[in-house]
Amino acid sequence: MKLSRSPIVTLTSRLRPCQLSALTARRCLGTLTRPIPSLVARHGPSFSLRRCLATESPPTLPASEVNPPKATQTAPAEVAPEDQVYHGPLTTTYRRLKIFSLSTLSLTFVLSPFIFVIETSSGLPLVARFALAGIAMGTSGISTSIVAWAGRPYVSTLRWLQPEGAQAAGSGNAIEMTTHTLAWHERVTTVYDTAFLVPTSRPFATWELAEGFKLPEAEVESARAEGLIPREETIAETRNKAGELLGRWVVSWDENGEGTCRQIGKVVRYFNVHKELLSRPIQ
Structure with a gap:
């Protein structure tokens, strides 16, 4: 009777022990098979075959990856309170509009001299060319x-501050507002008393610094008894990005508690804010 070798027996008999150990992700289940005479005669009576059953073993993850320790878990970062800062939603729009306006103005001034250089087929006289150049540059x-005037009061950032000491004789609430010039230079205006911010009739503006103020009678009597009036005090200050002082808004109090405001230097007086987006009132 002739014995036939199975493919598994033939494969395992040809592989060396080092090659068998190189087979990863496989478990060998040892089941002794009956001895084969031809192989026993060649290798001796102690030779036996093992049938290898290929079974895929799932990868084993370390316990630290399955259940990471609590110390390594990332805690959520603390978020600053949103009611302390206001951001103007049209800041990017105003910035792009100013850049476009400055670009067109520069391009007009650069190309206007070519009106006098290039010879046209219509043969425009010199007066007409001056008129065309003037109209282009004027427009x-x-x-x-107009873009600079409309966008100057727009507030890009507003912050509520905690005033240090008696900065003003009114409510004592202080805010900091950031505006920009036509060239997009920052102007940071700190208003030490928001009671001096009153509604304005200027287009593209919400508030303005008041020109005059009248203290209540109770505060007038108290300030007069303490010798605080007549006097002058700073209501608002405007600084640039480097922190240099550009101007102040000063009020002069008389003995009756009537204040007259005046400007010293260059101070931003008008402000455009979306009041419906403010998380809390300024006064």
């Missing part, structure tokens, strides 16, 4: 001035 200049 571009007026549009740029």
Whole structure:
């Protein structure tokens, strides 16, 4: 009777022990098979075959990856209170509009001299060329001035501050507002007493610094008894990005508690804010 070798027996008999150990992710279940005479005669009576059953073993993860320790878990970062800062939603729009306006103005001034250089087929006289150049530069200049005037009061950032000491004789609430010039230079205005921010009739503006103020009678008597009036005090200050003082808004109190405000230097007086987006009132 002739014995036939199975493919598994043939494969395992040809592999060396080092090759068998190189087979990863496989478990060998040892089941002794009956001895084969031809193999026993060749290798001796102690030779026996093992049938290898290929079974895929799932990868084993360390316990630290399955259940990470609590110390390594990332805690959520603390978020600053949103009611302390206001961001103008049209800040990017105003910035792009100013850049476009300045670009067109610069391009107009650069190309206007070519009107006098290039010879046209219509043969425009010199007066007509001056008129065309003047109209082009005037139109571009007026549009740029309108953009600068409309966007100057727009507040990009507003912060509520805690005033240190008696900065003003009113409510004592202080805020910091950031505006920008036509060239997008920052102007940071600190208003030490928000009672001096009153509604304005200027277009594209919400508030303005008041020109005059009248203290209540109770505060007038108290300030007069303490010798605080007549006097002068700073209501608002405007600084640039480097912190240099550009201007102040000063009020002069008389003995009757009537204040008259005046400007010293260059101070931002008008402010455009979306009041419906404020998380809390300023006064």
